[in-house]
Amino acid sequence: MYSNHRSFKWTSALLAVTLTLALALAACGNNNNNGGQAASGDASPSAGSPAASQVDGSPSAAAQGGELTYALATSPDTLDPQRSGLAVAVRVIRTLYDNLVVKLPDNTVKPWLATEWTESEDGLSYTFKLRQDVKFQDGTPFNAEAVKFNYDRILDPNTKAANASALLKPYKSAEVIDEYTVKLNLETPSRAFLGNLSQALLGLVSPTAAKKYGDQFGKNPVGTGPFKFVKWEENAEITVERNPDYNWAPEIVDNKGAPYLDRLTFKIAPEEATRIGSVQSGQVLAAETVPPQNIVSFKSNPDFQVLQANTIGLPYTLFINQEHAPWGETKARQALQYGIDVGAIVKTLYLGTYDQAWSALTPGVLGYDASLENSVQPDADKANALLDEIGWKKGADGIREKDGKKLTLRYVDGSPNREKRNDIAAIIQQQLKKIGIDTEVVITKDILTEVYTNSNYDLYGNSQVNGDPNALSAFYHTAPKGALGNLSKVSDPELDQWLEQGALEKDDAKRAELYKKVQQRIKDEAIILPIYVFPYTVAASKSVQGLKFDLLGYPLFNDVSLAK
Amino acid sequence: MRQSTAAEAVLQRRKWELPAYRGRARRIRPADLFVYAAGALILIIAICAAFPQWIAPYSPTDMMMDAIMQGPSAAHPFGTDYYGRDILSLVVYGSRDSLYIGFMSVLVGGLAGGAIGTLSGYVGGALDAVLMRIVDVLMTIPGILLALAIAAAMGPGMGNIVLAVAAASVPGYARVMRGQTISIKNRPFVTASRAIGATPFAIFWKHVLPNSLSPLLVMATLGIGTAILTGSGLSFLGLGVLKEIPDWGALLSQGRGYLTVAWWICTYPGLAITLLVLAVNIVGDWLRDRLDPKRKEA
Numbered sequence: 120m121y122s123n124h125r126s127f128k129w130t131s132a133l134l135a136v137t138l139t140l141a142l143a144l145a146a147c148g149n150n151n152n153n154g155g156q157a158a159s160g161d162a163s164p165s166a167g168s169p170a171a172s173q174v175d176g177s178p179s180a181a182a183q184g185g186e187l188t189y190a191l192a193t194s195p196d197t198l199d200p201q202r203s204g205l206a207v208a209v210r211v212i213r214t215l216y217d218n219l220v221v222k223l224p225d226n227t228v229k230p231w232l233a234t235e236w237t238e239s240e241d242g243l244s245y246t247f248k249l250r251q252d253v254k255f256q257d258g259t260p261f262n263a264e265a266v267k268f269n270y271d272r273i274l275d276p277n278t279k280a281a282n283a284s285a286l287l288k289p290y291k292s293a294e295v296i297d298e299y300t301v302k303l304n305l306e307t308p309s310r311a312f313l314g315n316l317s318q319a320l321l322g323l324v325s326p327t328a329a330k331k332y333g334d335q336f337g338k339n340p341v342g343t344g345p346f347k348f349v350k351w352e353e354n355a356e357i358t359v360e361r362n363p364d365y366n367w368a369p370e371i372v373d374n375k376g377a378p379y380l381d382r383l384t385f386k387i388a389p390e391e392a393t394r395i396g397s398v399q400s401g402q403v404l405a406a407e408t409v410p411p412q413n414i415v416s417f418k419s420n421p422d423f424q425v426l427q428a429n430t431i432g433l434p435y436t437l438f439i440n441q442e443h444a445p446w447g448e449t450k451a452r453q454a455l456q457y458g459i460d461v462g463a464i465v466k467t468l469y470l471g472t473y474d475q476a477w478s479a480l481t482p483g484v485l486g487y488d489a490s491l492e493n494s495v496q497p498d499a500d501k502a503n504a505l506l507d508e509i510g511w512k513k514g515a516d517g518i519r520e521k522d523g524k525k526l527t528l529r530y531v532d533g534s535p536n537r538e539k540r541n542d543i544a545a546i547i548q549q550q551l552k553k554i555g556i557d558t559e560v561v562i563t564k565d566i567l568t569e570v571y572t573n574s575n576y577d578l579y580g581n582s583q584v585n586g587d588p589n590a591l592s593a594f595y596h597t598a599p600k601g602a603l604g605n606l607s608k609v610s611d612p613e614l615d616q617w618l619e620q621g622a623l624e625k626d627d628a629k630r631a632e633l634y635k636k637v638q639q640r641i642k643d644e645a646i647i648l649p650i651y652v653f654p655y656t657v658a659a660s661k662s663v664q665g666l667k668f669d670l671l672g673y674p675l676f677n678d679v680s681l682a683k
Numbered sequence: 684m685r686q687s688t689a690a691e692a693v694l695q696r697r698k699w700e701l702p703a704y705r706g707r708a709r710r711i712r713p714a715d716l717f718v719y720a721a722g723a724l725i726l727i728i729a730i731c732a733a734f735p736q737w738i739a740p741y742s743p744t745d746m747m748m749d750a751i752m753q754g755p756s757a758a759h760p761f762g763t764d765y766y767g768r769d770i771l772s773l774v775v776y777g778s779r780d781s782l783y784i785g786f787m788s789v790l791v792g793g794l795a796g797g798a799i800g801t802l803s804g805y806v807g808g809a810l811d812a813v814l815m816r817i818v819d820v821l822m823t824i825p826g827i828l829l830a831l832a833i834a835a836a837m838g839p840g841m842g843n844i845v846l847a848v849a850a851a852s853v854p855g856y857a858r859v860m861r862g863q864t865i866s867i868k869n870r871p872f873v874t875a876s877r878a879i880g881a882t883p884f885a886i887f888w889k890h891v892l893p894n895s896l897s898p899l900l901v902m903a904t905l906g907i908g909t910a911i912l913t914g915s916g917l918s919f920l921g922l923g924v925l926k927e928i929p930d931w932g933a934l935l936s937q938g939r940g941y942l943t944v945a946w947w948i949c950t951y952p953g954l955a956i957t958l959l960v961l962a963v964n965i966v967g968d969w970l971r972d973r974l975d976p977k978r979k980e981a
Contacts, residue, residue: 391940412752412765412944467748467766534921546766548927549746 181374181665181680186382189674190394190406192537194354194387197337200322201273204281206584206673209319210407211385213673214359216322216342219247219266221369222314222586222670226485231369232261232323232343242308242625249299253367255325256347263301267293268326270303285593286315308623310630311589318586319673343367345378345677357385371669372677379665379680389535398423398658404681405659405666407674408538411472417658424663428655430672431483432585433594434476435538437648438606443577445526450505452645455528455578456495458502458554464546465651468539472656476649478638479591485627486588486634491642502554511555519555527557531576533566538653540580547578571603579606582653584671588634592618595641607646614640718969721962728959732779739772743928752945762947764938770947773934774955780930781959784844784914785907792849792910793903796856801895803857804864805887815861818854826851830913834922844922848913852906859902863895897974904967908960915956931956 195208200216203209219233233247253261273280273287280287289306296302305312315321328341340348345368346359365377386403388394395413398406409417409425417423445451465475478491511519511526519526528551532544541562548558561576563569570579583590596618597610604610617633617640624630641647655672665678731738740759741747747767755762761770803814821829833847867873868891876886915932929937931952938948 392942410940412941416944463748467746467751542766545927546746549744552744 181379181678182683183379183680184381185379185681186384187380187405187663187676187679187681188384188386188403190386190388190397190403192391192394192408193389195357198340198348198351198357199337200320200324200342201269201278201280201283202337203283203320209584209671209673211357211359212322212340213319213344213669214346214383214676215340215344215348216319216324217253217344217367217369218318218322219249219316220313221371222317223371224670226314226586226670228313228317229370231317232367236313238313242305242623244302244304245313246296246300246302249301250367251299253343254364255327255341255343256362256364257325257328257341259325259327259341261323261343262298263293263295264298265323265326266301267295268329269323272324272329273321283320286318286321309589310622310624311587314587318671346383349382354387356387359383359385368677372667372675373665374678378677380676383676395658398660401660404663405657407655407657409656409658410539411468411470413658414472414656415470422661424659424661426657426659426666426668428657428668428672428674429483430584430653430655430668431481431670433479433581433583433590434481434652435540435580435582435650436476436479437578437580437650438594439645439647440574440577440579440606440608441646442574442604442608443529445509445511445521446528446577448509449644450509451511454502454505454554455551455556455648456502456645457498457505458556459547459550459648460497461648461650462497464543464550467546468542469651473651473654476652478649479595479641479647480588480634480638481652484586484588484590486621486631486638488635488638490635491638494642499554506554506556513555517552517555518557525557526555527559528577529559529561529575530578531561531563531566531569532580534562534564536562543580543650570606574603574608578648580650581606586670588630589618589622591634591637592622595637595646609644609646611640611644714969717965721965724958724962725966728778728782728955728962731775732782735772735776735779739769739775741769741772743768743772743776745769745772752941752948754945755947761951762945764948765941765945770934770951773929774931774951776928777931777934777952778955778959780841780926780928781911781915781932781956783841784848784930785911785963787845788848788852788910788914789903789906790849791845792852793856793899793906795849796853797860797899799853800857800860800862801864801892804861805868805891807865811861814857818857821854822858826855826909827913827916830917831920831922834917839922844914844917847917847922848910851913852910855906856899856902859898860895863898864891867891867894901967901971901974904970905964908963908967911956911963912960 191207191210193205193207195203195211196205197203197208198211198215200209200212203212217232219231220228220236221231222228232250232253234250236245236247238245247266249261249263249266255261255265259265270287270290270293272278273283274290289309289312291304291306294302294304322342322344324336325341325343328339329336332339338351343365345362345365347362349358349360351357360382361378361380363377366375368375386397388397388403388406391408391410394406395409397403398417414425417425439446439452439455441447441452462475465473477494478488480487482489506519506526511521514520514525530544530547532541534541536542541560544558544560544562548560551558561569569575583594594605595607595609595611595614596605597612597615598604614637617637621630621633621637624633655668655674657666657674659666662682664680664682667675667678669675735743745768747763747769749767750759750763751767752765753759753763759769759771761774763769764773799814799818803811824832830847830851833850834844837843837846873886873890876890881889915930915935918930918932919936921936926933934952935949935956938945938952941948
């Protein structure tokens with residue numbers, strides 16, 4: 120192997136040059152984010168702008184035909200909506216399935232596959248009248264029986280439904296009244312239920328196909344949606360094609376019939392540079408999740424457009440684990456609140472393309488408390504004073520100590536570095552050093568074990584795409600006995616009470632008030648550190664027209680056409 | 684065979700060097716200048732690694748958020764990255780880990796590989812057969828792949844990277860040392876020692892070992908370059924540790940998303956790797972010429 124030293128040397132030198140270049144240019148494009156848990160989605164929105172806005176100018180006459188290639192940042196886990204938990208999967212799922220109802224940007228709920236519905240006096244049941252002209256892509260008729268099958272399937276523990284079961288709560292049972300009338304019964308009244316039925320993860324699957332494929336349904340999806348599944352090449356691409364029979368699009372899109380596109384191919388390109396480069400070179404027509412540093416250059420290029428969706432839910436939030444000392448103390452958490460300059464982090468990393476989050480909810484969700492904006496200003500002196508007050512004194516090395524113990528903070532974050540979240544950790548590490556906290560940043564591929572099984576973190580960040588403020592319950596309501604607990608391990612009887620009331624309150628104004636109280640308490644007690652609201656960005660060639668986004672920021676391809 | 688091909692290479696090179704540098708000019712050949720420059724560069728980088736605070740204009744962890752992604756300027760000769768850190772300072776401080784990985788993994792790999800090779804060559808027989816078959820198996824796996832697999836299995840950490848890079852180089856050292864040991868073992872002076880009643884250990888310690896070390900030394904020097912590269916590669920691929928002060932490979936990896944908007948974030952650490960590896964190889968090459976007995980005879 121090394122018999123000739125001379126050639127070995129030159130090989131090495133050559134290797135040095137090529138590898139350096141290759142490292143810089145090529146990349147390791149094999150990171151799939153499988154660690155994402157429960158709808159840990161890219162949350163979303165920016166203040167005030169209405170969701171589902173039509174970003175592109177409406178094409179005068181949409182051209183029929185063509186294939187749209189759309190690069191995704193990670194690979195979907197499954198295309199079975201009831202089993203998926205990843206936001207990226209929803210982008211594909213949305214093209215394959217429809218829902219009973221649709222939620223508009225103004226938070227009103229409108230018909231989709233259901234034409235009308237009534238709610239019982241006690242709020243314990245909903246009766247839906249269904250469209251009669253709908254068929255699943257495999258020919259199975261869409262009827263009350265199919266609706267019942269779907270929701271019962273989510274409830275069935277054998278399905279191992281992930282987020283879908285949380286969204287469907289408190290669904291109890293369904294009764295088939297006649298072929299096109301179905302009554303859904305609830306355990307308890309819920310204000311979130313009707314709106315949740317619009318979420319893609321509660322999309323309706325073909326009962327025939329679901330029974331036939333069982334666990335493999337996620338690889339052989341069949342719905343009623345505008346596109347039909349064609350093929351899925353693992354870690355490479357997912358192809359769907361036009362469903363010519365489609366004629367039941369919801370109010371949120373203009374084209375009620377079959378889509379203009381013949382085919383839609385989702386390319387899976389986890390490596391940022393590859394994904395963005397392939398739009399620039401024309402290998403794909405559109406790519407999602409554009410890094411901030413590239414948004415500017417795309418915007419200034421006349422051949423491209425940057426589409427930005429305003430989605431809603433819980434912003435990217437750092438949860439402080441109250442079970443680990445000293446973070447159970449309010450003053451210690453407040454020190455973090457004052458010691459971390461979130462504004463500078465968001466401005467530095469996202470170059471003005473992301474908005475800073477101020478509350479446990481994002482703007483656009485019912486009850487969002489805008490009065491919290493700018494309510495916390497970084498103040499290192501205050502942070503130092505708070506820590507001094509509770510007995511943590513700076514030691515010789517600048518790190519605080521109490522009873523011989525160093526003040527440390529274990530900051531756990533996932534890999535790969537989605538939305539520059541690892542970089543947030545790196546900056547916070549430096550900022551906290553200034554107030555005497557030693558931050559250990561742990562980047563792991565196995566968030567599930569580290570965070571959700573072992574709770575081995577002081578600080579961990581997550582976000583959730585959700586259209587209803589009831590989403591707060593999963594994060595801030597006391598966890599049931601024996602359960603692992605919410606991410607902050609918070610248990611506050613008053614918060615519990617407000618969240619419970621909020622789930623039931625019929626008057627939207629009163630409901631909003633309850634959630635405002637919740638948000639204020641969360642801020643006052645420094646339970647979390649809200650960081651940023653995620654704008655879903657798509658860089659696309661100018662020829663792509665009519666791309667829209669739904670309330671949650673998921674792309675809708677019904678109106679998309681390709682200009683010739 | 685190994686020796687003769689190396690010697691052939693030297694002879695071949697001398698054939699094309701001789702006509703050009705005949706006469707007085709031969710004393711300061713450009714090749715020597717390269718060696719001096721390479722030596723100076725290694726020295727500078729070594730000083731950087733030992734006393735970074737003397738050279739770096741800023742603290743490598745200082746995030747100047749009002750000066751992010753600035754191009755090279757007088758204040759920041761290599762520019763600043765997306766946190767507003769000074770890249771020159773990062774490169775200076777990053778040299779420590781890169782050099783550490785380079786030297787430590789060669790030390791570990793060289794000692795382990797050298798020991799296996801010497802033992803195998805000197806003892807011979809069944810032990811030789813078994814050890815060399817193991818080495819053969821390891822040699823069928825490309826070095827970088829082996830290092831990747833080991834690093835991935837052991838998890839991130841400086842020590843693990845060193846071990847991974849070292850393990851990948853063991854087969855090479857073992858092979859060379861075994862060949863060298865066998866060739867020395869059969870020389871007349873060894874036979875003579877045996878004839879006057881020296882113990883096998885004494886022969887090994889006094890004669891065989893000292894005489895077989897020079898190829899290992901040369902190979903180790905050249906290996907430092909490869910080790911730095913492999914270590915940087917592993918670090919680039921995210922198998923290193925997320926440290927406050929990243930090594931060069933990690934710097935490259937962090938900057939690659941910004942290549943189109945801020946080329947300097949990647950370029951300078953990349954340049955540092957390239958130059959250091961080149962310098963180490965030039966010095967290694969020179970060292971080989973010095974230690975090559977065939978060359979002295981010529």
